Amino acid sequence: MRILLTNDDGINAPGLASLERIARSLSDDVWIVAPETDQSGLAHSLTLSEPLRLRELDDKKFALRGTPTDCVIMAIRKVLDRKPDLVLSGVNAGANMADDVTYSGTVAGAIEGTVHGVRSFALSQAYSYEAGAPIPWHVAEALAPDLLKKLSTIDLPPGTFLNLNFPNCEPEEVQGIDVTSQGKLDFGLSVEERQDGRSLPYFWLRFGDRKGNFRAGTDIHALREKKISVTPLKLDMTDYAVQDMVAAALADGDAV
Numbered sequence: 001m002r003i004l005l006t007n008d009d010g011i012n013a014p015g016l017a018s019l020e021r022i023a024r025s026l027s028d029d030v031w032i033v034a035p036e037t038d039q040s041g042l043a044h045s046l047t048l049s050e051p052l053r054l055r056e057l058d059d060k061k062f063a064l065r066g067t068p069t070d071c072v073i074m075a076i077r078k079v080l081d082r083k084p085d086l087v088l089s090g091v092n093a094g095a096n097m098a099d100d101v102t103y104s105g106t107v108a109g110a111i112e113g114t115v116h117g118v119r120s121f122a123l124s125q126a127y128s129y130e131a132g133a134p135i136p137w138h139v140a141e142a143l144a145p146d147l148l149k150k151l152s153t154i155d156l157p158p159g160t161f162l163n164l165n166f167p168n169c170e171p172e173e174v175q176g177i178d179v180t181s182q183g184k185l186d187f188g189l190s191v192e193e194r195q196d197g198r199s200l201p202y203f204w205l206r207f208g209d210r211k212g213n214f215r216a217g218t219d220i221h222a223l224r225e226k227k228i229s230v231t232p233l234k235l236d237m238t239d240y241a242v243q244d245m246v247a248a249a250l251a252d253g254d255a256v
Contacts, residue, residue, distance in 0.1 A: 010036065032061045090164075
Protein backbone atom coordinates (compact mmCIF):
# COMPACT_ATOMS: atom_id res chain seq x y z
CA MET A 1 0.00 0.00 0.00
CA ARG A 2 1.37 3.38 -1.01
CA ILE A 3 0.58 6.08 1.59
CA LEU A 4 0.90 9.83 1.07
CA LEU A 5 1.30 12.03 4.15
CA THR A 6 0.68 15.75 4.47
CA ASN A 7 -0.34 18.22 7.17
CA ASP A 8 -0.96 21.90 7.85
CA ASP A 9 1.46 22.43 10.76
CA GLY A 10 4.50 22.23 8.50
CA ILE A 11 7.21 19.80 7.46
CA ASN A 12 9.00 19.99 10.84
CA ALA A 13 5.89 19.53 13.00
CA PRO A 14 6.07 16.77 15.63
CA GLY A 15 2.60 15.65 14.57
CA LEU A 16 3.90 14.82 11.10
CA ALA A 17 6.69 12.75 12.66
CA SER A 18 4.02 10.89 14.64
CA LEU A 19 2.00 10.35 11.48
CA GLU A 20 5.04 8.94 9.71
CA ARG A 21 5.53 6.39 12.51
CA ILE A 22 1.85 5.47 12.25
CA ALA A 23 2.05 5.09 8.48
CA ARG A 24 5.21 2.99 8.60
CA SER A 25 3.42 0.52 10.86
CA LEU A 26 1.05 -0.04 7.92
CA SER A 27 3.37 0.09 4.91
CA ASP A 28 6.98 0.48 3.75
CA ASP A 29 5.92 2.70 0.84
CA VAL A 30 5.39 6.03 2.60
CA TRP A 31 5.73 9.41 0.86
CA ILE A 32 5.64 12.85 2.48
CA VAL A 33 4.80 16.14 0.79
CA ALA A 34 4.10 18.75 3.44
CA PRO A 35 4.12 22.56 3.66
CA GLU A 36 7.42 24.32 4.20
CA THR A 37 5.80 26.50 6.90
CA ASP A 38 2.76 26.43 9.17
CA GLN A 39 -0.43 26.64 7.11
CA SER A 40 -2.99 26.26 9.90
CA GLY A 41 -6.40 27.76 9.25
CA LEU A 42 -5.97 28.10 5.49
CA ALA A 43 -8.67 25.51 4.77
CA HIS A 44 -8.98 24.17 1.22
CA SER A 45 -6.99 26.96 -0.40
CA LEU A 46 -4.74 27.00 -3.45
CA THR A 47 -1.63 29.07 -4.13
CA LEU A 48 -2.35 30.85 -7.41
CA SER A 49 -0.43 34.15 -7.17
CA GLU A 50 2.99 32.78 -6.26
CA PRO A 51 5.13 29.92 -7.58
CA LEU A 52 5.23 26.59 -5.75
CA ARG A 53 8.77 25.80 -4.59
CA LEU A 54 9.45 22.09 -4.00
CA ARG A 55 12.42 20.95 -1.95
CA GLU A 56 13.51 17.32 -1.58
CA LEU A 57 14.66 16.64 1.98
CA ASP A 58 15.16 12.90 1.89
CA ASP A 59 14.08 9.83 -0.01
CA LYS A 60 10.30 10.19 -0.57
CA LYS A 61 10.17 13.32 1.61
CA PHE A 62 9.46 16.79 0.18
CA ALA A 63 8.71 20.26 1.53
CA LEU A 64 6.54 22.57 -0.56
CA ARG A 65 6.13 26.30 -0.17
CA GLY A 66 2.37 26.09 -0.42
CA THR A 67 -0.81 24.93 1.29
CA PRO A 68 -1.87 21.38 2.22
CA THR A 69 -4.08 21.39 -0.87
CA ASP A 70 -1.09 22.35 -3.01
CA CYS A 71 0.91 19.54 -1.41
CA VAL A 72 -1.54 16.83 -2.33
CA ILE A 73 -1.90 18.17 -5.88
CA MET A 74 1.88 18.31 -6.34
CA ALA A 75 2.34 14.84 -4.87
CA ILE A 76 -0.24 13.20 -7.10
CA ARG A 77 0.38 15.24 -10.27
CA LYS A 78 4.15 15.68 -10.11
CA VAL A 79 6.09 13.81 -7.44
CA LEU A 80 4.62 10.28 -7.45
CA ASP A 81 4.67 8.04 -10.50
CA ARG A 82 1.20 6.73 -9.61
CA LYS A 83 -1.61 7.64 -7.25
CA PRO A 84 -1.27 6.67 -3.60
CA ASP A 85 -3.69 4.14 -2.16
CA LEU A 86 -4.23 6.25 0.96
CA VAL A 87 -3.82 9.90 1.95
CA LEU A 88 -3.28 10.67 5.64
CA SER A 89 -3.33 14.30 6.76
CA GLY A 90 -2.10 15.27 10.24
CA VAL A 91 -1.54 14.53 13.00
CA ASN A 92 -2.84 18.01 13.79
CA ALA A 93 -1.97 19.81 17.02
CA GLY A 94 -5.47 20.22 18.42
CA ALA A 95 -8.85 18.75 17.58
CA ASN A 96 -10.56 19.48 14.27
CA MET A 97 -14.25 19.09 15.02
CA ALA A 98 -17.61 20.81 14.71
CA ASP A 99 -17.50 24.03 12.65
CA ASP A 100 -13.70 24.13 12.80
CA VAL A 101 -13.44 21.57 10.00
CA THR A 102 -14.28 24.40 7.58
CA TYR A 103 -11.10 26.27 8.59
CA SER A 104 -8.81 23.26 8.90
CA GLY A 105 -5.86 22.76 6.59
CA THR A 106 -5.58 19.24 7.98
CA VAL A 107 -9.09 18.42 6.81
CA ALA A 108 -8.27 20.15 3.50
CA GLY A 109 -5.47 17.66 2.87
CA ALA A 110 -8.01 14.84 3.13
CA ILE A 111 -10.47 16.79 0.99
CA GLU A 112 -7.94 17.13 -1.83
CA GLY A 113 -7.06 13.46 -1.66
CA THR A 114 -10.76 12.68 -1.97
CA VAL A 115 -11.07 15.06 -4.93
CA HIS A 116 -8.44 12.91 -6.66
CA GLY A 117 -10.33 9.73 -5.89
CA VAL A 118 -7.97 8.50 -3.17
CA ARG A 119 -9.19 7.13 0.18
CA SER A 120 -8.32 9.88 2.65
CA PHE A 121 -8.34 10.40 6.41
CA ALA A 122 -7.65 13.49 8.55
CA LEU A 123 -6.14 12.86 12.00
CA SER A 124 -6.06 15.32 14.90
CA GLN A 125 -4.90 15.08 18.51
CA ALA A 126 -6.80 17.03 21.15
CA TYR A 127 -4.93 18.74 23.97
CA SER A 128 -5.41 21.47 26.55
CA TYR A 129 -4.81 24.98 25.19
CA GLU A 130 -3.47 26.16 28.55
CA ALA A 131 0.02 27.64 28.32
CA GLY A 132 2.69 24.96 28.49
CA ALA A 133 0.27 22.05 28.20
CA PRO A 134 1.88 19.06 26.42
CA ILE A 135 0.35 17.52 23.33
CA PRO A 136 -0.15 13.76 23.91
CA TRP A 137 1.02 12.56 20.49
CA HIS A 138 1.48 9.07 21.92
CA VAL A 139 -2.30 8.63 22.06
CA ALA A 140 -2.75 8.85 18.30
CA GLU A 141 0.43 6.85 17.76
CA ALA A 142 -0.78 4.03 20.00
CA LEU A 143 -4.35 3.83 18.72
CA ALA A 144 -4.34 5.00 15.09
CA PRO A 145 -2.63 1.99 13.45
CA ASP A 146 -5.30 -0.60 14.37
CA LEU A 147 -8.07 1.93 13.73
CA LEU A 148 -6.72 2.76 10.27
CA LYS A 149 -6.46 -0.94 9.40
CA LYS A 150 -10.15 -1.38 10.18
CA LEU A 151 -11.26 1.81 8.44
CA SER A 152 -9.23 1.01 5.33
CA THR A 153 -11.47 -2.01 4.68
CA ILE A 154 -14.59 0.16 4.32
CA ASP A 155 -15.84 0.77 0.80
CA LEU A 156 -16.41 4.50 1.17
CA PRO A 157 -18.68 6.19 -1.38
CA PRO A 158 -17.01 8.54 -3.87
CA GLY A 159 -16.57 12.00 -2.35
CA THR A 160 -16.51 10.80 1.27
CA PHE A 161 -13.57 10.86 3.70
CA LEU A 162 -13.11 10.29 7.42
CA ASN A 163 -12.18 12.83 10.08
CA LEU A 164 -10.50 11.24 13.14
CA ASN A 165 -10.03 13.02 16.47
CA PHE A 166 -8.13 11.49 19.39
CA PRO A 167 -8.99 12.55 22.97
CA ASN A 168 -6.74 14.34 25.44
CA CYS A 169 -6.01 11.46 27.81
CA GLU A 170 -3.69 8.52 28.17
CA PRO A 171 -4.20 5.65 25.70
CA GLU A 172 -5.37 3.30 28.44
CA GLU A 173 -7.99 5.85 29.50
CA VAL A 174 -9.67 5.99 26.08
CA GLN A 175 -13.25 4.78 26.47
CA GLY A 176 -13.80 3.51 22.94
CA ILE A 177 -14.67 4.81 19.49
CA ASP A 178 -17.77 6.76 18.47
CA VAL A 179 -18.93 7.24 14.90
CA THR A 180 -20.09 10.83 15.11
CA SER A 181 -21.65 13.80 13.37
CA GLN A 182 -20.34 17.36 13.49
CA GLY A 183 -21.20 19.24 16.63
CA LYS A 184 -21.79 22.97 16.90
CA LEU A 185 -19.43 25.39 18.65
CA ASP A 186 -19.82 29.11 19.10
CA PHE A 187 -17.34 31.33 17.29
CA GLY A 188 -14.06 30.84 19.12
CA LEU A 189 -11.95 33.78 18.00
CA SER A 190 -11.61 37.28 19.33
CA VAL A 191 -9.68 40.19 17.82
CA GLU A 192 -6.84 41.41 20.03
CA GLU A 193 -5.37 44.82 19.21
CA ARG A 194 -1.73 45.62 19.97
CA GLN A 195 0.80 48.29 19.01
CA ASP A 196 4.10 47.89 17.25
CA GLY A 197 7.33 49.78 18.00
CA ARG A 198 6.02 52.87 16.21
CA SER A 199 2.71 52.79 18.09
CA LEU A 200 0.86 51.65 14.97
CA PRO A 201 -1.95 49.16 15.60
CA TYR A 202 -1.85 45.53 14.57
CA PHE A 203 -4.14 42.63 15.38
CA TRP A 204 -4.10 38.95 16.38
CA LEU A 205 -6.95 36.49 16.15
CA ARG A 206 -7.05 34.82 19.56
CA PHE A 207 -8.73 31.64 20.77
CA GLY A 208 -10.87 31.86 23.89
CA ASP A 209 -13.31 29.78 25.91
CA ARG A 210 -15.93 28.15 23.74
CA LYS A 211 -19.41 26.85 24.33
CA GLY A 212 -21.22 24.43 22.11
CA ASN A 213 -23.66 21.63 21.53
CA PHE A 214 -22.30 18.68 23.48
CA ARG A 215 -25.18 16.30 22.70
CA ALA A 216 -24.45 12.59 22.39
CA GLY A 217 -23.47 11.47 18.91
CA THR A 218 -21.37 14.53 18.09
CA ASP A 219 -17.61 14.76 17.75
CA ILE A 220 -17.47 17.23 20.64
CA HIS A 221 -19.30 14.87 22.97
CA ALA A 222 -17.07 11.93 22.03
CA LEU A 223 -13.86 13.78 22.93
CA ARG A 224 -15.37 15.01 26.22
CA GLU A 225 -16.15 11.38 27.05
CA LYS A 226 -12.54 10.37 26.26
CA LYS A 227 -13.54 8.57 23.08
CA ILE A 228 -12.05 8.61 19.60
CA SER A 229 -14.34 10.43 17.19
CA VAL A 230 -14.70 9.15 13.62
CA THR A 231 -16.81 11.49 11.47
CA PRO A 232 -17.65 10.71 7.84
CA LEU A 233 -17.55 13.95 5.83
CA LYS A 234 -18.31 14.49 2.16
CA LEU A 235 -17.42 16.91 -0.59
CA ASP A 236 -21.01 17.47 -1.75
CA MET A 237 -22.28 20.39 0.36
CA THR A 238 -25.69 20.54 -1.31
CA ASP A 239 -28.55 20.90 1.18
CA TYR A 240 -30.94 18.47 -0.51
CA ALA A 241 -33.64 19.00 2.13
CA VAL A 242 -33.90 22.66 1.12
CA GLN A 243 -33.92 22.16 -2.65
CA ASP A 244 -37.69 21.68 -2.90
CA MET A 245 -38.31 24.67 -0.63
CA VAL A 246 -36.18 26.92 -2.84
CA ALA A 247 -37.77 25.55 -6.00
CA ALA A 248 -41.24 26.18 -4.59
CA ALA A 249 -40.34 29.74 -3.65
CA LEU A 250 -39.06 30.42 -7.16
CA ALA A 251 -42.12 28.86 -8.74
CA ASP A 252 -44.43 31.31 -6.96
CA GLY A 253 -44.86 34.68 -8.62
CA ASP A 254 -43.10 36.01 -11.67
CA ALA A 255 -40.01 34.31 -12.98
CA VAL A 256 -36.80 36.33 -12.73
